[in-house]
Amino acid sequence: MSKHIEKLKKQLMEISEVVNSFKSEAVQVKVVDRLLDAMLELEKTDGEVGEVFIKRGYKPRNGEEGNYSFARGPKKPGATKILNQLLSTDFFDTARSISSIANYCKDNFDSDFKTSELSGILLKLANENKLRRERSNENNRFEYVRF
Numbered sequence: 001m002s003k004h005i006e007k008l009k010k011q012l013m014e015i016s017e018v019v020n021s022f023k024s025e026a027v028q029v030k031v032v033d034r035l036l037d038a039m040l041e042l043e044k045t046d047g048e049v050g051e052v053f054i055k056r057g058y059k060p061r062n063g064e065e066g067n068y069s070f071a072r073g074p075k076k077p078g079a080t081k082i083l084n085q086l087l088s089t090d091f092f093d094t095a096r097s098i099s100s101i102a103n104y105c106k107d108n109f110d111s112d113f114k115t116s117e118l119s120g121i122l123l124k125l126a127n128e129n130k131l132r133r134e135r136s137n138e139n140n141r142f143e144y145v146r147f
Contacts, residue, residue: 011039079105079113080121087130087146095134095143098122 015035022028077085082105086092091104098115101122105111122144126133131144 076111077109079111079117082109082111082113083118083121083125087125092131092144092146095136095145097136097139097141097143101144 015032019028019031022031083101086101086104096104098118101118102113102115105113105118122131122142123133125131126144129147132147133142133144135141136143
């Protein structure tokens with residue numbers, strides 16, 4: 001057992017530089033997960049790593065057929081897509097705070113965005129003159145309304 005662990009440690013050290021080159025921790029986890037799954041499949045088939053991905057395709061761990069998806073369940077639209085959808089409706093006809101936009105997305109799109117995720121996109125839309133960014137007199141926070 002310890003030989004197997006030592007072998008795994010050595011292999012992880014070899015791939016660490018490549019994995020750490022990705023800035024996103026989520027991407028790093030996905031890369032390591034896929035590599036470990038490929039290594040397990042390789043041990044089962046005694047083939048090359050490339051052969052595992054080409055011949056067999058990447059299969060989910062739970063054994064279900066179909067395309068592998070890292071998302072849990074159906075993929076949800078991102079913040080940019082949702083905000084652009086809201087632009088095409090009358091949602092921004094009244095001034096909205098970032099927190100009210102986030103709550104609306106959570107209630108109506110089942111997407112729990114942090115306000116920090118939305119703020120950059122809203123600023124971009126304001127800079128593109130799609131929305132107007134105004135300070136609220138009540139709480140001195142920004143509100144967004146259609147131009």
